[in-house]
Amino acid sequence: MNQRTRGLAPEEETVTLARVTGETGGDLVLRRVGAHYEIYSNGVFLMDTRDGTSEREMVRASLAALPKGRSHARVLIGGLGVGFSAREALDHPRVSRVDVVELEPQVIAWHDDELGEAADHVHRDPRCRVYNADIVAWLAEAASAAEPVLYDVICLDTDNGPDWTVVENNDRLYEAAGIERLSRLMAPEGVLAFWSANAVDAFEGLLRDRFTSVEVVEVVVARGVPDVVYLASDPRS
Numbered sequence: 001m002n003q004r005t006r007g008l009a010p011e012e013e014t015v016t017l018a019r020v021t022g023e024t025g026g027d028l029v030l031r032r033v034g035a036h037y038e039i040y041s042n043g044v045f046l047m048d049t050r051d052g053t054s055e056r057e058m059v060r061a062s063l064a065a066l067p068k069g070r071s072h073a074r075v076l077i078g079g080l081g082v083g084f085s086a087r088e089a090l091d092h093p094r095v096s097r098v099d100v101v102e103l104e105p106q107v108i109a110w111h112d113d114e115l116g117e118a119a120d121h122v123h124r125d126p127r128c129r130v131y132n133a134d135i136v137a138w139l140a141e142a143a144s145a146a147e148p149v150l151y152d153v154i155c156l157d158t159d160n161g162p163d164w165t166v167v168e169n170n171d172r173l174y175e176a177a178g179i180e181r182l183s184r185l186m187a188p189e190g191v192l193a194f195w196s197a198n199a200v201d202a203f204e205g206l207l208r209d210r211f212t213s214v215e216v217v218e219v220v221v222a223r224g225v226p227d228v229v230y231l232a233s234d235p236r237s
């Protein structure tokens, strides 16, 4: 089991910009370290602005996997973080709408300040809507709508991965029932992606049970095992 460990640079000047109580009842912290920003939840490193390669790759690879000619793509992103994934989607010429669901109101608010510069204030783009909600509940409601809004690409990056969720309830995103719910929100020939700090074979098995096509993309990182992006498409009927 791995976590994102890119946020360690003790020699740089560290300033705690904010410390608040998060939605889970624990500390939510924003730090500036040198020229970069780091977010921690309950002492667990969530995300920083140093290197968003795999967070961007999750979106880029998902969009690349759409059928040729698909335009005006609609993208759903679970977890705003520092906004790298949302920025990647907004910068793609085939994307016309990006919905982001973020649990922590404070993370969203920090994007109005200096943190927002890292991804060029994604929430100010008229094509982007940032919803302050728990994506587990948000998905349940969206999937049970009589006529659900369907997404060409759904990217989930709320945790260190299926085997290490930051919030216990997030386990539900990676279970068979959660994957089923997500599949109901996919547009025809759409793509569902999950970010993980390491490969999780049991989770890959669940995806293969539900989807004909599952691709495991490894993204090399400076330290430790590669980050992993799971891409699933073509739900079994």
Ligand SMILES: C[S@@+](CC[C@H](N)C(=O)[O-])C[C@H]1O[C@@H](n2cnc3c(N)ncnc32)[C@H](O)[C@@H]1O
Pocket: 046, 047, 052, 055, 056, 078, 079, 080, 081, 082, 083, 084, 085, 086, 101, 102, 103, 104, 107, 133, 134, 135, 136, 157, 158, 159, 166, 167, 170
């Ligand atoms: C690792 S960061 C996302 C990184 C993002 N891909 C980026 O490019 O910066 C995870 C984010 O998901 C949020 N999150 C965690 N659990 C969530 C949930 N149940 N619903 C919505 N957002 C959640 C966290 O508050 C955090 O902002």
